[in-house]
Amino acid sequence: MTQANSPDRTPTDWTSPVMRKRIARRYAQERRFRLMGLGAVALSAGFLLFLLVSMVSGGLSGFIRTEIKLPIDFPHSPLLIDPAILKSANAERALANANLPAVTSAAAKAAFGAQGGDAILSDSAWVAVKDALIEDPGLLQRQAVIAVPAASDIDLAAKREGSAAAEQIVAQLKGKRALATRLNFGFLTASDGTDPTQVGIWGALKGSLLTMAVTLLLSFPVGVLSAIYLEEYAPRNRWTDLIEVSINNLAAVPSIIFGLLGLAVFLNMWDLPRSAALVGGLTLALMTMPVIVIAGRNAVKAVPPSIRDAALGVGASPVQVVFHHVLPLAMPGILTGTIIGMARALGETAPLLMIGMRAFIASPPGGVTDPATVLPVQIFLWSDEVSHGFVEKTSAAILVLLVFLLAMNGIAIYLRNKFETRW
Amino acid sequence: MADMPNSPTKMSARNVNVFYGEKQAIKNVSIEVGMDEVTAFIGPSGCGKSTFLRTLNRMNDTVASARVEGEITLDGQDIYSSGMDVVQLRARVGMVFQKPNPFPKTIYENIAYGPRIHGLAGTKADMDVVVEQSLRRAGLWEEVKDRLSDSGTALSGGQQQRLCIGRAIAVQPEVILMDEPCSALDPIATAKIEELIHELRGKYAIVIVTHNMQQAARVSQRTAFFHLGTLVEYGVTSEIFTNPREVRTKDYITGRYG
Numbered sequence: 001m002t003q004a005n006s007p008d009r010t011p012t013d014w015t016s017p018v019m020r021k022r023i024a025r026r027y028a029q030e031r032r033f034r035l036m037g038l039g040a041v042a043l044s045a046g047f048l049l050f051l052l053v054s055m056v057s058g059g060l061s062g063f064i065r066t067e068i069k070l071p072i073d074f075p076h077s078p079l080l081i082d083p084a085i086l087k088s089a090n091a092e093r094a095l096a097n098a099n100l101p102a103v104t105s106a107a108a109k110a111a112f113g114a115q116g117g118d119a120i121l122s123d124s125a126w127v128a129v130k131d132a133l134i135e136d137p138g139l140l141q142r143q144a145v146i147a148v149p150a151a152s153d154i155d156l157a158a159k160r161e162g163s164a165a166a167e168q169i170v171a172q173l174k175g176k177r178a179l180a181t182r183l184n185f186g187f188l189t190a191s192d193g194t195d196p197t198q199v200g201i202w203g204a205l206k207g208s209l210l211t212m213a214v215t216l217l218l219s220f221p222v223g224v225l226s227a228i229y230l231e232e233y234a235p236r237n238r239w240t241d242l243i244e245v246s247i248n249n250l251a252a253v254p255s256i257i258f259g260l261l262g263l264a265v266f267l268n269m270w271d272l273p274r275s276a277a278l279v280g281g282l283t284l285a286l287m288t289m290p291v292i293v294i295a296g297r298n299a300v301k302a303v304p305p306s307i308r309d310a311a312l313g314v315g316a317s318p319v320q321v322v323f324h325h326v327l328p329l330a331m332p333g334i335l336t337g338t339i340i341g342m343a344r345a346l347g348e349t350a351p352l353l354m355i356g357m358r359a360f361i362a363s364p365p366g367g368v369t370d371p372a373t374v375l376p377v378q379i380f381l382w383s384d385e386v387s388h389g390f391v392e393k394t395s396a397a398i399l400v401l402l403v404f405l406l407a408m409n410g411i412a413i414y415l416r417n418k419f420e421t422r423w
Numbered sequence: 424m425a426d427m428p429n430s431p432t433k434m435s436a437r438n439v440n441v442f443y444g445e446k447q448a449i450k451n452v453s454i455e456v457g458m459d460e461v462t463a464f465i466g467p468s469g470c471g472k473s474t475f476l477r478t479l480n481r482m483n484d485t486v487a488s489a490r491v492e493g494e495i496t497l498d499g500q501d502i503y504s505s506g507m508d509v510v511q512l513r514a515r516v517g518m519v520f521q522k523p524n525p526f527p528k529t530i531y532e533n534i535a536y537g538p539r540i541h542g543l544a545g546t547k548a549d550m551d552v553v554v555e556q557s558l559r560r561a562g563l564w565e566e567v568k569d570r571l572s573d574s575g576t577a578l579s580g581g582q583q584q585r586l587c588i589g590r591a592i593a594v595q596p597e598v599i600l601m602d603e604p605c606s607a608l609d610p611i612a613t614a615k616i617e618e619l620i621h622e623l624r625g626k627y628a629i630v631i632v633t634h635n636m637q638q639a640a641r642v643s644q645r646t647a648f649f650h651l652g653t654l655v656e657y658g659v660t661s662e663i664f665t666n667p668r669e670v671r672t673k674d675y676i677t678g679r680y681g
Contacts, residue, residue, distance in 0.1 A: 235487060236487065304524075306520065306522060306524035307524060307526065307527075308485070309482070309518075309520055309524060310520070310524040310525070310526060310587070310590075311526070311536075312482065312485065312513060313480075313482070313513060313517060313518035313519075313520070313591065314513070314514070314517065314536065314537035314540075314590060314591065314593075314594055315510050315511065315512075315513040315514030315517075315537060315540070315541060315594060316510070316536075316537075316540055317510045320540055324536070324540075325526065329527065
């Protein structure tokens with residue numbers, strides 16, 4: 001069975017059982033690998049979906065609040081106020097001093113029973129009455145029905161998460177058609193507080209915005225310039241090796257250490273204001289910068305050398321080569337690294353606890369030096385609250401954080417696609 | 424090397440040594456480049472011809488370990504002296520590379536970039552003239568005039584290389600260095616580049632490094648043969664190819680090694 005031209009080798013029998021088995025094994029291997037890959041993707045997608053569903057289902061009710069239709073007979077109430085003043089600019093202050101809480105409470109007792117009739121209203125129900133009066137001073141002359149926020153336990157019971165006693169009251173109120181649900185815009189415009197029906201995320205959101213702005217303004221230019229200098233200008237020697245190793249290590253340092261550093265340097269040595277977005281931003285910038293440097297260096301390294309040659313060849317100076325050619329081509333990669341670093345900074349809690357951003361702050365910060373808190377810290381604080389009403393607020397705050405993160409990523413992807421050059 | 428070019432000397436090198444770290448890449452090379460001529464550098468791979476070419480506009484400066492000794496002059500002025508501005512030198516001594524490397528920008532921008540950074544065209548109208556002239560000289564105008572805003576990288580390889588030549592021309596250089604400009608091109612594109620070199624001769628001093636000996640014979644008036652970092656022989660192209668004085672040159676051009 002030997003061939004004339006190759007006497008010492010028998011021709012390969014591609015149809016023998018051994019060969020068939022080998023082929024079958026190869027196909028099985030391919031299939032197995034594809035199934036495993038598909039399984040891995042499905043598993044991670046499943047986890048993501050579970051996270052999203054549980055957050056959305058738990059958090060969406062935080063954007064809705066229960067209101068109670070409270071009938072108030074203004075002419076017969078002990079409210080001492082001149083209707084004329086309501087038309088003037090002093091209306092707000094006049095009403096604040098007009099004993100509205102007592103009026104509201106009395107109206108509630110009259111409508112829903114002297115025993116605990118006022119307990120079903122939120123402590124700040126009178127604010128809704130005040131707003132209604134400012135809007136329509138004519139109410140003072142007649143009996144009116146004003147929708148005011150319900151107390152936290154009533155709110156929860158209306159969402160079927162409260163106690164049995166509260167559920168009973170809710171059932172009664174429903175019978176009287178005194179309940180209403182409304183979108184809780186206050187959650188997006190108010191700040192932290194003690195009453196879960198009244199708290200909002202705006203203070204933390206603004207704090208996060210300010211902190212991220214400080215972080216970006218510091219870490220992006222410093223990181224990009226360092227990356228370019230190290231890649232394009234710095235000589236290769238022991239010092240640059242040392243710097244490279246240090247930067248890589250810095251990117252891996254646990255974030256709490258940066259918090260301690262911020263506490264020791266920014267607060268104790270430099271006497272910067274405690275709990276401020278400025279200090280938070282500085283601390284997070286320290287953390288984000290190494291990530292940007294590493295991503296930036298890789299992006300700069302990936303620009304083909306022929307482009308540098310081409311630019312040098314027509315007489316561009318090294319700075320022109322960098323800013324006209326290398327940087328634009330490296331920008332997509334740099335932006336990817338920046339967004340990874342910023343996303344990490346946005347979700348960071350530990351270092352900010354160290355510099356005092358966990359304080360209870362009931363008003364949104366006016367600037368970077370005002371006391372502030374940030375979204376993840378707010379979530380952490382609310383998750384720690386005893387009051388049951390904060391559970392849905394925590395989930396709702398997580399939703400806001402996720403939306404913020406998605407928006408940030410969206411902007412980065414848009415910018416990356418805009419800068420991307422194909423060749 | 425007693426040979427002097429027939430035309431006035433544009434660039435001259437005297438006793439040039441180039442080192443990469445410890446390794447000596449160029450050994451004691453002296454050569455004159457004529458103003459109205461095409462000079463070809465030939466030799467086997469790794470003989471140092473490209474290295475030497477890159478010393479002529481100081482592109483070797485970008486290699487950290489490279490060190491150049493000796494004297495290279497452009498119009499009698501030492502290009503390695505402290506008084507010489509590298510950026511200006513590279514504008515005067517342009518370069519075309521082995522692999523076509525247009526910027527990933529529009530065709531127009533590719534040409535306009537050099538003149539813009541050197542302030543050679545004041546207005547948009549001036550720039551339009553510069554771009555058209557450069558593309559005409561590079562023999563590309565008719566092919567691209569209707570799509571100047573297309574990306575330079577969308578052109579074919581041969582067109583890209585002519586675009587690169589146009590880009591070099593646009594800054595009005597005195598010398599154009601070409602480092603194996605046709606090695607990545609097919610024969611038709613190569614023929615077009617060679618034709619272009621013929622047309623550019625006399626307007627610019629041209630130095631071309633090539634692996635292709637027929638190409639050297641076709642396009643150049645003078646040829647330098649490099650081997651192992653030394654300049655073996657330098658003379659009129661027709662003589663080098665018909666009657667080489669050195670055995671090594673003869674062996675190389677007859678294909679005995681290389």
